[in-house]
Amino acid sequence: MKPLIPFTKTPLTNTLQVHGEVTPLSDSRLLVEFIITGSTDAIKWPESSNLERREDGLWKHTCLEVFLGNGAAPESPYLEINCAPNGHWNAYSFSKYREGMAPATDTRVRLQPRNSEDAEARFQIEIDSRKPLEFTCLGLTAVIEFVDGTLSYWSLFHPGPQADFHNKAGWTALSTH
Known part of the structure; x- marks a missing residue:
């Protein structure tokens, strides 16, 4: 598992450790795993839901994310997956850095039941696509909202002066083949 680091270290972020990993299951399916350890009672978890559904704006609260890029250049396309810990999710395709955003209608996301201690x-998180998921770079990220309302932004690496999960300089080179 790869460690994610908070963009800003605070007394609350210092109480947590976040790790993530992606495992290809097939050319069109991925398993993304996140483990959050430490003071998990300080996290504001979304309300439970019996219905998983597509929802916009998940990144405004506690949300686990993965970015899959086909090329490391800013002008190359990529896929963004958001999944809240209650199973609400969304998938977006981008034609290049923060442009051409559209719902990725060929992609489905399913959260396995959360296991908490x-x-x-x-x-x-299982990502299933109707077409092959070809990617050469990967971003694992998380937004964690604490019970006091503050947000923290976690990533493999933070390359700029602001938290920016879309910046491929903060991703890692990887291949599904």
Whole structure:
């Protein structure tokens, strides 16, 4: 598992550790795993839901994310997946850095039941596409909202002066083949 680091270290972020990993299941399916350990009771979790559904704006609260890029250049396309810990999700395709955003209608996301213990929360997110998921770079990110309302932004690497999950300089080179 790869460690994610907070953009800004605070007393609250110092109480957590966040790790993520992507495992290809086939050319069109991925399993993304996140583990959050530490003071998980300080996290504001979304309300439970019996119905998983597409929803916009998930990144405004606690949300687990993965970015899949086909090329590391800013002008190359990429896919953004958002999944809230209650199973609400969305998938967007971008034609290049923060442009051409459109719903990725050929992609579905399913959260396996959240497994929580006192100081650990585990999430498995299955990404299923009707076409091959070809990518050469990967961004694993998380937005964590604390019970006091503050937001923290976690990523493999933060390359700029502001938290920017779309910046491929903060992703890692990877291949599904």
